[in-house]
Amino acid sequence: MSSLFDLLVAGLATGAIYALVAVGFTLLWQTSQTINFAQGEFVMLPAFLMLAAMHVGAPFWLAIILGILMSMILLGLAFKLLLVDPMMRHGVLPLAIATMALAIGIKEAVKQFFSAEASPFPSIVPTGDISILGHAVSLQSIGVLVVAILAVLGLTTLLNRTSLGHQMQAAAQNPTVARIIGVPVERMILLTFLINAFLVALASLLITPIYLAKFSSGEVLGQAAFIAAIVGGFNQVRGAIAGGLLIGVLDNLAAAYVSTQYRAAVPMIFLIAVILFRPQGLLGRAEERTV
Amino acid sequence: MKSTLLVGALLTVVTTTSAFAQAIKLADVAELSGGGATVGTNWKNGIDLAIEEINAKGGVLGRKLEVTHADSQSNPGVARAQVQKALDAEPYVLLGPGYSGSVKVTAPLADEAGIAQIMGGEAAELTQAGNKFLFRTSFGQQSSMPKVAKYIHDEMKAKTVAVVWVNNDFGRGGRDVIVKELDRLGSKVVADLSTEAGQADFAADVGKIKAANPDAVFVYLNEEESARILKELKRQGVTAPLMGETTLIGQKVIELAGDAANGARGHVGLTTDAPVDLIKAFREKFSKKYNYVPDHNGLKGYLAVYMVKASTEKMGKVDPKKFADTLHGLTIKAADEPGILMDVTFSDTGDIDRQSFLVEVVEGKQVVKQVLPKVK
Numbered sequence: 153m154s155s156l157f158d159l160l161v162a163g164l165a166t167g168a169i170y171a172l173v174a175v176g177f178t179l180l181w182q183t184s185q186t187i188n189f190a191q192g193e194f195v196m197l198p199a200f201l202m203l204a205a206m207h208v209g210a211p212f213w214l215a216i217i218l219g220i221l222m223s224m225i226l227l228g229l230a231f232k233l234l235l236v237d238p239m240m241r242h243g244v245l246p247l248a249i250a251t252m253a254l255a256i257g258i259k260e261a262v263k264q265f266f267s268a269e270a271s272p273f274p275s276i277v278p279t280g281d282i283s284i285l286g287h288a289v290s291l292q293s294i295g296v297l298v299v300a301i302l303a304v305l306g307l308t309t310l311l312n313r314t315s316l317g318h319q320m321q322a323a324a325q326n327p328t329v330a331r332i333i334g335v336p337v338e339r340m341i342l343l344t345f346l347i348n349a350f351l352v353a354l355a356s357l358l359i360t361p362i363y364l365a366k367f368s369s370g371e372v373l374g375q376a377a378f379i380a381a382i383v384g385g386f387n388q389v390r391g392a393i394a395g396g397l398l399i400g401v402l403d404n405l406a407a408a409y410v411s412t413q414y415r416a417a418v419p420m421i422f423l424i425a426v427i428l429f430r431p432q433g434l435l436g437r438a439e440e441r442t443v
Numbered sequence: 444m445k446s447t448l449l450v451g452a453l454l455t456v457v458t459t460t461s462a463f464a465q466a467i468k469l470a471d472v473a474e475l476s477g478g479g480a481t482v483g484t485n486w487k488n489g490i491d492l493a494i495e496e497i498n499a500k501g502g503v504l505g506r507k508l509e510v511t512h513a514d515s516q517s518n519p520g521v522a523r524a525q526v527q528k529a530l531d532a533e534p535y536v537l538l539g540p541g542y543s544g545s546v547k548v549t550a551p552l553a554d555e556a557g558i559a560q561i562m563g564g565e566a567a568e569l570t571q572a573g574n575k576f577l578f579r580t581s582f583g584q585q586s587s588m589p590k591v592a593k594y595i596h597d598e599m600k601a602k603t604v605a606v607v608w609v610n611n612d613f614g615r616g617g618r619d620v621i622v623k624e625l626d627r628l629g630s631k632v633v634a635d636l637s638t639e640a641g642q643a644d645f646a647a648d649v650g651k652i653k654a655a656n657p658d659a660v661f662v663y664l665n666e667e668e669s670a671r672i673l674k675e676l677k678r679q680g681v682t683a684p685l686m687g688e689t690t691l692i693g694q695k696v697i698e699l700a701g702d703a704a705n706g707a708r709g710h711v712g713l714t715t716d717a718p719v720d721l722i723k724a725f726r727e728k729f730s731k732k733y734n735y736v737p738d739h740n741g742l743k744g745y746l747a748v749y750m751v752k753a754s755t756e757k758m759g760k761v762d763p764k765k766f767a768d769t770l771h772g773l774t775i776k777a778a779d780e781p782g783i784l785m786d787v788t789f790s791d792t793g794d795i796d797r798q799s800f801l802v803e804v805v806e807g808k809q810v811v812k813q814v815l816p817k818v819k
Contacts, residue, residue, distance in 0.1 A: 268480035
């Protein structure tokens with residue numbers, strides 16, 4: 153029983169990180185029909201930016217701020233202006249393929265400029281345990297969960313409770329009408345790219361102490377977040393959150409109770425089941441789109 | 444004028460060719476990227492350091508050494524293609540790869556070509572296939588695992604043991620020997636966990652270890668995964684003593700795992716912290732050249748080149764066909780060839796006999812607790 157509790161906590165902590173990444177995924181899709189296959193690499197890169205900042209002498213807290221800012225410039229602004237905008241004209245598919253190329257590019261660049269080897273990364277949460285319901289739970293798991301939940305709460309508050317959020321939603325739902333009623337649609341789209349960049353940088357900060365900073369670590373994360381987004385519902389932020397948590401827990405339970413060899417298969421099988429029986433995702437809404 | 448130019452050009456070609464013919468060509472295929480990048484990079488740097496030293500002192504039998512490095516991407520398929528390519532260029536000796544799985548698929552190629560292969564793999568089966576051209580730079584699992592099992596049983600007094608291993612040739616080979624040995628000694632394996640190469644998340648595996656509540660945990664994974672599981676073991680508060688091999692307590696693991704590596708113990712065939720003067724000197728030279736402290740793979744690469752030197756000087760000529768015969772059964776003494784660092788004897792199967800060490804990580808440093816002597 154204690155092992156089930158530990159597995160749930162660890163699964164939720166990993167799932168919360170998947171959720172952050174998956175939320176960014178769905179945001180980009182909703183506002184600009186961008187399926188970002190480089191999302192995993194977007195999580196890998198900020199850790200290296202922070203390491204680079206520390207390498208030139210910045211203390212950890214400053215490196216975090218610089219890393220997040222650089223991520224927002226590179227993975228938000230530059231990504232939109234240099235890749236998404238020019239490719240968007242050619243349709244969703246060419247853009248998706250361009251993001252795959254970007255994923256390879258980022259991975260190889262990190263391998264080239266940093267190292268092919270893993271590097272350690274400091275944790276923002278101290279190691280240690282606290283007792284919850286008689287179980288020792290690691291502070292790191294709690295820290296990851298708390299930061300991820302705060303980020304998601306902040307985001308949903310922004311989207312649902314502020315005028316800016318309403319404008320973003322309007323721009324996502326119907327850009328033409330939004331434009332007529334005076335919503336600066338372009339600026340709103342840019343804002344979602346910046347938010348995505350912030351979320352991936354945050355995910356990077358949380359996951360890298362556990363997974364280590366390595367050029368290839370985005371592969372697993374990108375895939376998990378993609379599955380989470382589809383399972384939860386590609387067009388709903390809350391779907392991505394639920395999907396992320398679910399995949400994190402499922403992955404851990406599969407590793408413990410099925411087998412380590414097949415752990416990666418279990419979320420995939422779940423994904424196929426969702427696509428077959430509930431293609432809009434668990435919390436998504438059905439929508440039709442002309443192709 | 445034209446003919447003078449032609450003669451000049453011809454002369455240049457002739458001199459260049461003769462200069463090339465004089466160099467002894469070695470080919471290295473290693474894990475320079477992918478999961479084994481730590482292994483391959485250390486191995487490569489060790490090779491380069493040894494060659495630089497040897498060439499600075501006039502080479503081997505008056506000829507310089509040259510090496511080409513190829514990247515196996517830690518992938519046995521790529522390793523096979525790279526080794527084939529390297530063998531096509533007819534090297535004197537083939538160096539690498541470091542991963543047992545890659546050695547397994549490339550050894551038949553070198554065997555067929557009749558070229559000696561000096562490699563870093565430690566899987567037991569590698570030298571048991573009757574290959575006459577394969578040589579180790581470190582202990583095979585059949586030599587090291589019995590020492591580890593004995594330590595777990597006698598010194599750690601563990602009645603129950605959790606064994607966690609990586610599901611590849613290296614991991615499976617080690618797991619098979621240690622489980623058999625523990626069983627023979629009377630320590631019970633209460634959890635037998637296979638994990639995947641490149642696995643990032645060890646929460647579930649550590650959860651199972653915790654549930655099994657063993658007296659000791661034997662961890663047999665590659666370096667990066669070792670670091671991740673050490674962190675997870677600490678995160679979930681597992682307090683059972685940890686025992687492993689070189690891959691659990693290597694420099695890279697200590698760097699990656701930080702505090703979580705403290706207290707981990709391992710049997711080590713080669714360590715740069717060994718209380719041996721020649722190894723200390725090696726460590727200093729390596730750190731000075733590459734700005735980091737090498738792990739045992741740096742030592743392996745370095746030794747591989749000195750094995751080439753010692754065996755060739757013993758033969759008194761550069762003969763790729765006779766190289767393997769000469770190295771079989773050869774004892775190289777560190778007093779005669781300081782580059783070999785410790786006295787070593789090669790068996791007829793290419794296995795080695797050498798002293799080894801029992802190491803514990805104390806405050807982020809490898810501390811040698813015991814020196815285990817050469818068997819013969």
